[in-house]
Amino acid sequence: MDTAIPNWLKKRAELTPDRTGLIFGEDTYSFSEMFEHSVLAAGRLETIGAKEGVRVAVLLSNTPDSVFILHALQMLGSEIVILNTRLAAGEIDWQIRDCEARLLVVEQRFAETAAAARAMGGGSITLVVSEKLNEMPSDAAPHLQEEYKLGQVSTIMYTSGTTGNPKGVLQTYGNHWWSACGSALNLGIHDNDKWLCAVPIFHISGYSILMRSLIYGIGVDLHAHFDATNAVNSIKQKGITIMSAVAAMLSQIMDELGENSFPASFRCMLLGGGPAPLPLLEHCRSKQIPVYQTYGMTETSSQFATLAPEYSILKLGSAGKALFPNQIRVIREDGLAAGAKMEGEILxxxxxxxxxxxxxxxxxxxxxEEGWLHTGDIGYLDSDGFLFVLDRRSDLIISGGENIYPAEIESVLFSHPSIADAGVAGIDDSKWGRVPAAFIVKKEGALLSEEDVIAYCKNRLAKYKVPKLVFFMETLPRNAAKKLVRRELRESSKGGEGPL
Amino acid sequence: MDTAIPNWLKKRAELTPDRTGLIFGEDTYSFSEMFEHSVLAAGRLETIGAKEGVRVAVLLSNTPDSVFILHALQMLGSEIVILNTRLAAGEIDWQIRDCEARLLVVEQRFAETAAAARAMGGGSITLVVSEKLNEMPSDAAPHLQEEYKLGQVSTIMYTSGTTGNPKGVLQTYGNHWWSACGSALNLGIHDNDKWLCAVPIFHISGYSILMRSLIYGIGVDLHAHFDATNAVNSIKQKGITIMSAVAAMLSQIMDELGENSFPASFRCMLLGGGPAPLPLLEHCRSKQIPVYQTYGMTETSSQFATLAPEYSILKLGSAGKALFPNQIRVIREDGLAAGAKMEGEILxxxxxxxxxxxxxxxxxxxxxEEGWLHTGDIGYLDSDGFLFVLDRRSDLIISGGENIYPAEIESVLFSHPSIADAGVAGIDDSKWGRVPAAFIVKKEGALLSEEDVIAYCKNRLAKYKVPKLVFFMETLPRNAAKKLVRRELRESSKGGEGPL
Known part of the structure; x- marks a missing residue:
């Protein structure tokens, strides 16, 4: 029998009604206020068709209203398709058609793009602007799920793969629950915990913070977007104890911090999106800022393995060990278990x-395979069992915390009439960690400039996926099977080959 | 598919090998040492037949070896029948035959009673003295469960009901897991946590502390038995942060404490076994000792509802609210939900x-009934949703944390040739909270003294179940259906009727 536990927000509002659950700038919301706002939103969303079994796509940025809408949809039992707000119209169109969503709830600022997407898809989806939702009458007693079944799908987030189109990752109520519990068993739960969320709530990194808030009963200080000054001020003034970040954010925070440090109550900088450079870690250590480096992905509903701060220098570059409920295995190409320090695919x-x-x-x-997910990521376990991730799945580019898949950009490049061959690889960038670069072989006699390529991509891809640099090449490095060797592309960008 | 998570002790030894997991007097054991000891024990137990699918009964008191044996059996996947070490031979005989155990592992001190029990049952069970286990060779590589399936039964603990024989309560790996998580979401998890366990590990109150230790990665300070002086010394000197107790223990601790108080790091006195008296709670408050009153039972694998300290005086007598994953319902006799403040059975x-x-x-x-367990306990929810337990299931007597079922003692009394009618009820006792008292109608002309009754019971019942007082009556209070009204028995013990 599928395990059922009580509706999280409702239960939390019953257990600790007066505790602060959400902070946004100067505004604070207790859990009972969050519940009231979310019930109102649920009543409105139900009126326009949201209910169990109906898939609802959303384009929402980090605001309290977004949080209430997400909680409302969770309580109604709708499967929530949480779209990246930076997507281009064509990408939105593809995803909402793929997931067969019936409703699309978007903020006013995304309405134009959403309408363009809807026009492409034949207009069968109902488009709702979230700000207008607040003006609608609310059903007094929406049909909230009294219990959540852990096996039921709660959210869907799209990720791209090495080949082909983006895929909707199913995340069950249980996935989110276990993610929160695994994290708690790793990081602890303190009465006074307050989590700074300056990562997008449409990502699993941000969404998982909202889930932890309900399950632990702790406050979330939600930032509309990341700004180092605001982050440092929050940590200093609002009693923040934990923050989720990627290396690029942490680096800006350290610059902002200057000669100062954090209050002693700050107890955890949870760092995702790949290993942090040694100077940054040493800088944090000198300021007594405990950094927990983690490995996780949309498919694991966030944090999966974590390196405790006491090992951050000793095991430099490691993502630690799998959390208590989790297991990691590294396999060789022949499918057998890799020995210690032997490179292979991470399962x-x-x-x-x-x-x-x-x-x-x-x-x-x-x-x-029997509960084991092939991540496509390459890494090894050292002799003490610590995980080292060498390469994210097939050249995934992590740029300021966003996942960018070269194959997706390449397919856009290939559609250009003047391009004969194309490859994309991530190149180092001091601000974003990595950014995508395009490597292009023009068709004979074709006229094509860097600006042409970038403009072409801008119309078809989210801004963060648009190549920042374009290299024109004679040929692209391909292996015997004619598979593109992206590592060599990266190398060639550093060498003398440069733009032709 | 049944959720599977890694072997708890093994995983814990991988994650935090050097952290202290167990303290016993001056001895300390790290998690990796606990794992080594438990693997040795597993090798020996496997040699004598313990494995998945084999039920193993144990008579073990609070010692490190007991802990290793329990962990060993858990890792082997044996169902562990954890017997109360105070049981009389006849009771042990009944329980090991009922559960069809194939092995009985007992400490030397219980060997004689166990042998007597075995003799009654026809001798089909293999009896092993735990101290001799340590002298046996150990299989170098016992077959440990790499994963625990949450739906699989891990332990069986016997409880008596209102009628009939004791019943074996099944507790799955998942029951223990969720109990630990529910407790953590209520009490938090701190890096420096250390839990004082002076309650028996053969009870769910003690056993659940061993599980939390593995799952949270915290140390347990195990006491052979409760002694107020030792408890206070541990709390003062060993950095104890949490202790499980019943009111009788807490009362002795407060006496022992005198003018002193606890270190500020002590953060939780988890109080089970029924509501605490107001003066005790006020005394604790004056010393800044946070008392968490709880409601739980063998069937809920320990803690189920808990009252936060800030409500302990305001909601005097309440056991608080159901923990995050839990739900409580109170129903009337007709099966419908009871309104606020309306008495009924607790589900x-x-x-x-x-x-x-x-x-x-x-x-x-x-x-x-559809996942809801009828506890038999009587209580109500107030208008704020706080649970008040009025009477434990059908006159259950909780004496110093032990559950005593009147029906079990009555059936022994009825077997006496000189007794015509008998009833048992709990009467107040300053040390134990409550103790059982026997109310007896002699057969005409029979000669029977209080001493005779007590001696008769001593041979047939665990010591704590033997009536502390005997009242001889003309008749017993029975209702129209001839059902004994135990509440009136209790009343009559206070009045002038006294012993004849």
Missing amino acids: VKGPNVTPGYYNRPDETEAKM | VKGPNVTPGYYNRPDETEAKM
């Missing part, structure tokens, strides 16, 4: 791992 | 609730 297993991809039985089957 | 639901009783499909079905 993960745990109750926070996705049951699969929406409507992709073949790809799900190809990636899941 | 509980949650992933820490037992799947049922061993080999008792009828009783399981009678007590379980």
